[in-house]
Amino acid sequence: MAKIKFSFSDLLNNPIKIIAAIYPYMLVVIIGIGFFYIRNSGTLVQNKIAPKIDDSTNIVTDLPFEDAKIAAAVDLKDFTEINPALVEKGKKLFETACSSCHGTNGKGDGPAGIALNPKPRNFHLVEGWKNGRKTTEIYTTLQKGILATGMPGFDYLAPSERIAIIQFIRSWMPEPPKDTPQEVTALDQTYALSAGTKVPGTIPVVSAEKLYEANYSERIWKINFALAKLSNEKLTNESAKIFFSVTTNQQKALVTLFNSSSWRSSEKEFLEVITNNLKENGFSGKVFSLSSTELSNLFNLLKSVAV
Numbered sequence: 001m002a003k004i005k006f007s008f009s010d011l012l013n014n015p016i017k018i019i020a021a022i023y024p025y026m027l028v029v030i031i032g033i034g035f036f037y038i039r040n041s042g043t044l045v046q047n048k049i050a051p052k053i054d055d056s057t058n059i060v061t062d063l064p065f066e067d068a069k070i071a072a073a074v075d076l077k078d079f080t081e082i083n084p085a086l087v088e089k090g091k092k093l094f095e096t097a098c099s100s101c102h103g104t105n106g107k108g109d110g111p112a113g114i115a116l117n118p119k120p121r122n123f124h125l126v127e128g129w130k131n132g133r134k135t136t137e138i139y140t141t142l143q144k145g146i147l148a149t150g151m152p153g154f155d156y157l158a159p160s161e162r163i164a165i166i167q168f169i170r171s172w173m174p175e176p177p178k179d180t181p182q183e184v185t186a187l188d189q190t191y192a193l194s195a196g197t198k199v200p201g202t203i204p205v206v207s208a209e210k211l212y213e214a215n216y217s218e219r220i221w222k223i224n225f226a227l228a229k230l231s232n233e234k235l236t237n238e239s240a241k242i243f244f245s246v247t248t249n250q251q252k253a254l255v256t257l258f259n260s261s262s263w264r265s266s267e268k269e270f271l272e273v274i275t276n277n278l279k280e281n282g283f284s285g286k287v288f289s290l291s292s293t294e295l296s297n298l299f300n301l302l303k304s305v306a307v
């Protein structure tokens with residue numbers, strides 16, 4: 001094979017040789033690019049396809065599967081200083097959880113509260129508060145409820161949600177009384193607010209917000225209505241009395257029933273649901289000592305109330 005020799009003057013005299021000289025290098029580069037395309041064709045094609053977005057509701061950042069965890073610590077300043085963002089958040093929560101009894105304007109005139117005695121509190125009035133109007137005092141009311149009357153506890157709301165509602169309620173009050181730093185510290189010590197509290201886990205739901213609006217608030221309304229009816233009949237109706245005697249947390253008990261699709265079908269199913277996971281489900285061990293007539297009466301009452 002003839003050896004091709006290049007010299008600079010040679011190349012100038014005979015430019016076609018330039019191509020011959022760089023051709024092998026070009027070949028290597030072209031083959032290299034070819035390999036690159038073959039190996040990466042999948043990715044290259046994918047990158048060219050525009051992401052498909054059907055409509056804005058499908059890009060919901062869904063709730064992840066999450067285990068129970070410690071909730072963000074509460075900022076204790078929110079007990080003593082007005083925080084407009086919280087007031088706004090509290091307004092929405094109030095409408096969902098409280099307005100059925102206390103009325104949209106906080107005057108104690110909500111539809112579920114009409115029959116209650118004592119009436120739901122009118123937040124605009126200064127007189128007659130049992131626990132008091134200070135933030136820490138209302139926090140305690142929401143933690144424990146006033147169960148002798150129709151005011152349920154709201155310990156299932158996160159501390160920050162409760163504080164938001166309180167900030168909103170206090171915006172209606174004439175000269176809302178302030179907590180002293182000592183009172184805030186005492187509450188903090190009782191409930192470890194600035195250390196954070198345990199919150200339950202979450203599961204994915206599609207379009208959580210829609211579900212929340214449609215189902216959650218409707219369910220809270222139903223539960224509050226049922227609770228209001230039961231509280232109201234507690235003194236006159238034997239079966240309502242039984243309900244209060246076999247439950248440790250009336251609201252939880254109603255949540256248990258509303259969460260079950262089967263209990264309405266028979267007394268047997270009913271008994272199964274209310275004895276499953278006792279205490280956690282709002283019912284107490286006393287359900288086991290009910291006579292069959294009592295059980296039957298309770299079943300019929302709840303079927304008519306929890307609808």
Ligand code: HEC
Nearest residue numbers: 097098101119120121129130131132146149150151224228
């Ligand atoms: C099922 C009806 C009902 C619902 C729902 C309800 N309340 Fe009440 N609430 C009452 C009744 C009845 C009273 C009066 C209780 C009493 O004077 O013993 C009351 C009283 C109160 C009081 C006054 C406590 C005191 O010191 O006298 C506060 C504060 C309060 N509710 C806040 C709330 C908030 C906040 C919510 C929502 C998270 C709420 N309530 C939801 C029925 C309800």
